[in-house]
Amino acid sequence: MRSFKSLAVLAGAAALALSTAAFAQKKEIVIGLQCDRTGPTQTVGVFLCPGYHDYIALVNSKGGVGGAMIKALEIDHEYKVPSAVESYERHKKEGAVLIGIYGTPQTLALTQRLTEDKIAGTSPGFGAAAAANGDRYPYIFPIAATYWSQAAGAVQFAKDKLGGSLKGKKIAYLFYDNPAGKEPMPVFEALAKEEGFQMRTFAVPPPGVEMGAQALDIAQRFKPDFVITHLFGRSPSVSIKELKRVGYPLSKVVSFVWGASEADVEAAGGWAVAEGYYAIQFAGVGSDYPVLKEIAAMYKSQGKPLPKEMASTVFYNRGVLIAAVHVEAIRNAVKAKGGTNITSQDVKLGFEKIKGFSLGGLVPPLEINNVDHEGGGWVQVFQAKGGKWVKATEWFKAYPTLLKKMLASGA
């Protein structure tokens, strides 16, 4: 009885307090954003989500989209799946037209729901690579390089660095021992066959705070020509330290997107230690982009100091990228509908019209259509050099035909 009473009180209070949410005429477009600020990936979420909110604030300060303000409702789910499901239901209740999912298990858990409810969800830089196939997963949009594209990009980069051919060469894959870490393996196997290199995998079990043995094995026994790493949390910085310690040159190491931030370099002991380390990014790095300058100007005009999260440009910029792609999809939807009374179905179609939108280089030249929800699998490699991240390549996408074949069959 008591439990029911409190539930009724809760329901009443919630309804009262949230009565501002529902209205007939759309003056506000609601986006549901999931974040992890207190769970195992909080070192990402704490910087990524403010970047998202700042871009939305920028758009709103310029009048919103078609006259309607964008409201990004953020719910932290601590990287737990039941909380993510509850937050999704809450977002649905608030009338969200798209969901920014956060986390691979969450993406997997919500896929069926999103398809049933016809709401588009984005999973940039994580999630299942197979979701890039828009036919099979019509409502999931990776909108950024999946782990398969990152794997292809890493191999392409290694190939370029090793003189254009990988035949007979050895590549080591140092990865975090969870499903996300293991996902690129089919791509590596296929590429090893195609390009003729030998690949050996080295697993780092969670939490990945110690990998001396693996680093030793790599440097002293396997002696590869290139090392590709795919680590999360604290392990990228440990990998930098360990590889350096066993004497393996960091300029022959390229890391996937989640081992590639300023925080990782900082934790490894600073830029001097990580000199030469390459990292794949799916958003531009550094503060030298027009949109970031606009955000800084917005803060200044409001008389507020710049948020400290902006300094962590790798994650912050990713937040901006996600927000920008979301807003672009909404813009497309509003344009197609001729008004701001859009539904989630319209936004899904809006995603599939995104083309040639690059925010001054921060966003790759994504081209999302109803078959390719990933936008092309663009990656860019940066190098830790002289105290900051320096662009090592332009935006490129690697092995598109192979990936397309794998997506069509593997999915």
Place this chain on the structure above:
Amino acid sequence: MFDWEFTLVLLTNGVLIGLMYSLIALGFVLVYKATDAINFAQGEFVMLAGFIVAGMLVLAGAPFWLGVAVAVLGMVAFGFGLERVVLRPLIGRPIIAVIMATIGLATVLRGAAPLFFGAETRSITLPISDEPFAFGPFTLPPVQVAGALLSLAFLAAFTWFFLKSRMGVAMRAVADNQQVAMAMGINVERYFAIAWGMAGIVSALGGLAWGALLGVDVHLALIGLKVFPVVILGGLDSIVGAIVGGLIVGVVENLAAGYLDPLVGGGTKDFAPYVLMILMLMIRPYGIFGKRRIERI
């Protein structure tokens, strides 16, 4: 396939990292030895200490020794406060209550630390060189060597403390039988507080060493999970056991990663210490050096 040089390097790595694990386990053992309380929040203590040091060094720009001193004092105060507020009311309660209390505490620390110190990763730069000592095939990073030496120093200090000093003997008496100790005139509550304070000191230095090794952020708390295989293997209430247990876990991990991983396809490193731990639990639950508890009806 059996490469002597490789194995030797693996063993040295194992010894060094094992002693680093011991540093954390020492905090756990101290508390258990003196107060019979199980501290599931040991990893979070190390994390908190790391945050204090990093906060002092980076945010307040204090010199190194001041940061360390503040961390040590802070952790001691924290230990005292914890014992007074949380653990004293729980004396005599079933063991699950204390376990859950420390788990609750761990959650609070994980929420509070990033809130007060900020969630960015910070690094602690020790006033020793960063270049590894290299001789022959061995490369020993100074941080790990410092941590290992610290562990051994604590081993010596605490062994002396518990064997020879008055306070140490009193603490052992309290651990053995609280009521008799009280009857002999020992202030049990004071010694509980001292034990937690000592654990605070060990946690502070452990936080310093591990923070310098890994970088300080909330993930540092994950190291706490490694404590359990170490203390089970070595014995929950034995200082020497913490050291030996750490050595075993470190060496086994490295050998497993070096030799078993290629056979199984990876990941045995985490697995192996837990399998050993279960075997130890079945054969000799109190560990190699632990005191055998006689069940009295």
Place this chain on the structure above:
Amino acid sequence: MFHRESGYYKTTYAADMALYPLPIARWTVAVIALLMCLAPFFLHEYYISVINLVLVATVGALGLNILVGYTGQISIGHAAFMSVGAYTAANLAVRMDLPFWVTLPAGGLMAAAVGAVVGIPSLRIRGLYLAIATLAGQLIIEWTINHVPWISGGVQASIEVARPTLFGAQLKTQFQLYWFLLFFAVLAIVGTLNLVRSRVGRAFIAIRDHDIAAEIIGINIFRYKLFAFAISSFYAGVTGVLYTYYLGIANYEQFTLITSVDYLAMIIIGGLGSILGSIFGAIFVTLLPIVIRLGMENWGSFLFGNADINNLIPNLRLICFGGLIILFLVLEPEGLNRLWRNIRSYFRVWPFSY
């Protein structure tokens, strides 16, 4: 006046052995049942989804309480058995196309078997050592699922499962799933109520209170301890299967150590060794993050700056969660159940004071 326990004469054995012999108890249960049946028609889908989560959590909490509260064996590996149940059911459903009323018990039984194996150390060790052994069990089971593609269904270690079909109709919406989950939750509650009144339940309680004395009076503690682990893991397996059907996917990353700790928190806050306590605990722990978030969203702007709110809410939630656990342990060791009983005993003699 309301809660009168005397003056009811029972004339049959059945009446004496009934679950709810007192009329007021019967009325209360009837009203609750009626409310639970009417509620989904009046509540918004979001609230139904929250209740669904609570229902699934209740089954898990009941299972853990049988093991920890009634038998006194500490287990930190509850979530691992959930994932065993989830993957068993998912594999059966996908590979052999079995319907849910086959995969659900199958998942539970598989989890029970694994649970019995993990419970074997409980014969030699107890207390902290047993807790650590179950912790090792949790990590080893996670590792096994991660590394054996035959179980986990591939590199992504997740298996998509179609929603349960009842008489040909697929249960998809929150409303439909509510009935599905409610059925199993009620089954679990009634089952546990009867279990603890039975011979087996009394053996469990005897083992908890003093296992050596229990052995002396002839209870085979070997058998009953394993039985406790098996039953508790059966509940956990069923919880895992229910999660799988609710979400449509089985993934071991949903069932980590943190989840195990959450369930322990549920039964400690709710009250060890009581069924109502498990229900209270499940409700409390599931709703706490939501309530804190709602509170902060609506009134937090009075206290804190807007930009900080997003960062403050989640961290505050963790602090509240841990703080409440400690608070309950220190102030009210028997949890919400004790609070409820205090209220009930107050009404037992109302309007007199004693």
